[in-house]
Amino acid sequence: GDSVTQMEGPVTLSEEAFLTINCTYTATGYPSLFWYVQYPGEGLQLLLKATKADDKGSNKGFEATYRKETTSFHLEKGSVQVSDSAVYFCAFYTGRRALTFGSGTRLQVQP
Amino acid sequence: EAGVTQSPTHLIKTRGQQATLRCSPISGHTSVYWYQQALGLGLQFLLWYDEGEERNRGNFPPRFSGRQFPNYSSELNVNALELEDSALYLCASSLDSNQPQHFGDGTRLSIL
Numbered sequence: 001g002d003s004v005t006q007m008e009g010p011v012t013l014s015e016e017a018f019l020t021i022n023c024t025y026t027a028t029g030y031p032s033l034f035w036y037v038q039y040p041g042e043g044l045q046l047l048l049k050a051t052k053a054d055d056k057g058s059n060k061g062f063e064a065t066y067r068k069e070t071t072s073f074h075l076e077k078g079s080v081q082v083s084d085s086a087v088y089f090c091a092f093y094t095g096r097r098a099l100t101f102g103s104g105t106r107l108q109v110q111p
Numbered sequence: 112e113a114g115v116t117q118s119p120t121h122l123i124k125t126r127g128q129q130a131t132l133r134c135s136p137i138s139g140h141t142s143v144y145w146y147q148q149a150l151g152l153g154l155q156f157l158l159w160y161d162e163g164e165e166r167n168r169g170n171f172p173p174r175f176s177g178r179q180f181p182n183y184s185s186e187l188n189v190n191a192l193e194l195e196d197s198a199l200y201l202c203a204s205s206l207d208s209n210q211p212q213h214f215g216d217g218t219r220l221s222i223l
Binding site for chain 2: 034036041042043044045046049089091096097098099100101102103104
């Protein structure tokens, strides 16, 4: 069935380090892909999206490229800040508008 | 532009009671979605409403129900509450198909 696999957390980095959070999906066809971020005590915020193969979504220094051949949508940022500490969720639309989420990856950035 | 708003922020109930959670979508959005974020279970799709009708339902028992009003706001009702219903319930809205869903800050439901 449809599913999203994310790397286990927590991921602990020092400020200004390079970030990669891996995400692979299993789905029928080529769904739209999303990254959401959840800060402590808050709901989900859309971080970026890609709607077709080879699309690159980007926002606030974060990037992810829709790779059809590897069914992946890895999240990257060149230089993380303490304020990026949050839980990151990879997701895609299954049928009839239901979002399927990965289990989330907690990022902790230390000064 | 105001985002998705949910009320109440916290709700404490006991087993067997009923809970009602409310959601107002972003202005102009006609679709409303409900998700459950329970500890250890991750985010799970509950319900999708559009133009006042239930369009899709996740793998949840019938005691989870809801409705959408003419102004597109929505209610989620959970009857016969069980301990495992303790979770953060997130509401989202979107403009139309393939557009991203935008989430509220959630209602934390605690069952004692």
